[in-house]
Amino acid sequence: MLPPRAPDSPLSVLHAVQPGDGGVARVVVDLVRDQIRAGTRVTVACPPGTPLADAVRAEGAGVHAWRAGRDPGPGLVRETLGLARLIRTARPDLVHAHSAKAGLCARLAVRGRIPTLYQPHAWSFEAVDGTTAALARAWERFGARWADRILCVSEAERRTGEAAGVTAAWSVVHNGVDVARFASDGPPRNPAPTVVCVGRLCRQKGQDVLLAAWPAVLADVPTARLVLVGDGPDGDRLRAAAGPSVRFTGAVDDTAPWYRAADVVVLPSRWEGMALAPLEAMASGRPVVVGDVDGARESLPPAHAPLCLVPSEDPAALAAALGRLLGRPELRERLGREAREHVLSSFDVRRTGAAVAELYRELAGVRGTEHREPIAQ
Structure with missing residues (x-):
């Protein structure tokens, strides 16, 4: 068992992420940047050599190489045990798992022993058909017991989860963007539409x-x-x-x-x-x-x-x-x-960061000072 966090110590968060590129990675980078500025101790477990790994390292986060593929497969047990080791090393107060693969491995590794936030970034069962979709829905229904909160980026995403039979404590926080970064000086002047x-x-x-x-x-x-x-x-x-x-x-x-x-x-x-x-x-x-x-x-x-x-x-x-x-x-x-x-x-990214920070405080307080390790090998 890990010692309790001192009341005046900074919150420690581990983001478990797969994939390491694309929109999910951009969301994580924005969150990490905001959390580090706020004094949160941030660790990211993600595939090495990815744009995400490089970007969060540049922001000042601790980065652990988690060698996980996008899809479930024969490596799932190895990937889950590897993530469990990284969680024991980082000793976070809260685990934030992003997307289906990280959500699967993190919840299996932690199994409710540390406050866990799962963010699907679109449901896995929407990407597949037939038996594979049925298995994905069944897992999401079962795995919800090991998430203190499921964080959706839209009300529609939450409704899709509920329609699939996922019973959970839900929060909805819309994605946000850095509005200053994307500002323009007016319409384009293209020679062709x-x-x-x-x-x-x-x-x-x-x-x-x-x-x-x-x-x-x-x-x-x-x-x-x-x-x-x-x-x-x-x-x-x-x-x-x-x-x-x-x-x-x-x-x-x-x-x-x-x-x-x-x-x-x-x-x-x-x-x-x-x-x-x-x-x-x-x-x-x-x-x-x-x-x-x-x-x-x-x-x-x-x-x-x-x-x-x-x-x-x-x-x-x-x-x-x-x-x-x-x-x-x-x-x-x-x-x-x-x-x-x-x-x-x-949709200013600062609103998103503030809402997620408030959710972290709520979840970290749910367990008080109790904080147990993920599964041992």
Whole structure:
């Protein structure tokens, strides 16, 4: 058993994270930065050599190499035991597990012995079908007993969990973005109307739906150009399906210049908790078109939904929405101004950090001074 934390000592938090890139990593980096500035003692367990590991180390967090893959598999026992060792080494007052894989391993490793916060960042069972989806739902229902709180990034994500039979103590804290970082100096001055999609090239983000819609967009706006920013497992297949009006940038260190270069930003996801890319685009003063999945409606200004929210996996509806905005520059400018004001008022990352910090204080106080170790080997 670990000694109790002194009342005047700083709170100690361990973030267990898999994946080490993409939107989840950006959320974790923002949280870590805010927590270190507030005096929290922060440790991050994540795959080594990832953008996340480098970024949180630069912020001053302790970083432990946790060699975990994205998907469950034969290495699950090794990954869980490895995380248990890291937790014993870090001796945190609270464990914050991000995404399905880390949530699985952390809850198995800790099993309620340390206050545990699980943040799905979109539910695992939405990414799969059939028997695999049924097993994922069953695990989420069972594993909820080992989370003191499940933190969702949208009310829609919470409702999806409840509909799947997950019974938990819930909190909802919307994702936030650094509004100063994404500020722009006005609309772009492109020689041709430009649509930008920022996201990992994978089934979740729906770039295949966007490419299926693109010929209809070109029929309305023949000079339009599409830029896909990011890389991922579907990159080769998407490149093979794209025409000459589509550009692939690959992975980039900074997405902000691409938002500023866009007339419209699009993210036709199949599932999300609450995607960061639309929030970042709106912080840049750009109108967004998004698939109607968890968190999408909550992220938009309410008046924008009829124009900017389209059914998931519907290329015709997506093409119609993009063509409508590309053909009306004055509408784009108005929507962009309203979008930035919306993010400033509701999705500033500082609000997110403050809400999570309050949740930490609540959970750390639930157990008083009792603090036991995770499972031993």
